Amino acid sequence: MTDKELHQLKFPIGEFEKPEIITNAQIKTWITSIETLPNSIIEVTKNLNENELNYKYRPNGWSIKQVVHHCADSHINSLLRFKLALTEDSPTIKPYYENRFAELIDYTEPIEDSISILIGIHKKLAVLLRTLNQEELKLEFIHPEHGKRFTLEETIGIYAWHSNHHLAHIKQALKFKELFN
Incomplete structure (x- = not known):
């Protein structure tokens, strides 16, 4: 597999690109993506058996189960980051x-708790994010890993991109089950 093909498997919807100007309409669309992730994951995974939950989305990638657990952990951090920046x-x-x-060990457990x-x-993120005013949207936090x-x-x-990115990973694992498992 070429580096380009591996990159496409790692980033099935592409990498996040910050728009030059972020509009209120864009923010509303992003919040909807964040809000709908749990139901989208439920819909895609509800009929999967244990073997299928262990399908990987790329060579040396995470299983569907690991992706779901990761989303829970990552988005817990997300909520805290928003609240820290607001306070x-x-x-x-x-x-x-990550x-x-x-x-x-908890990443080997059933996905229901993470869902x-x-x-x-x-639900908390959507409530919080929908109430942010223009001044609050400009508040910042510092991410030492990225130095910015x-x-x-x-x-x-x-986080809207992250939600859609990992939902695409789950769908990709099911699509390419014969190749990577």
Whole structure:
């Protein structure tokens, strides 16, 4: 497999590209993507058996099960990042080793608990994000791993992309089940 093909498997919807101008309409679309992720994951995974939940979306990639657990962990962090930025002056957030998280024992457990987390987190995120005013959307946090500041409006876009990115991974694992499993 070529590097280009591997990159396309890793980023099935492409990498996040921040628009030059972020409009209110774009933010609303992004919030809808965030809000609908749990139901989209439920719809795609509801009839999968244990073997199918262990399908991988690319060579050396995560299983569907790991992707769902990762989304729960990542989006817990997302909610906290938004709240820190709303309550502190440009806080520095704590990054984490997502690949190490994916190796922990809870990532081998059934996905129902992580789906329950996603339902709650995404409901809270949607409520919070829909109430942000223009001033709050410009608030920032510092991500030390990237060495830069992220505004909340950009972060909404990043998590909408992240939601769609991992939903595409789940669908891709099912589509290419014969190749990578």
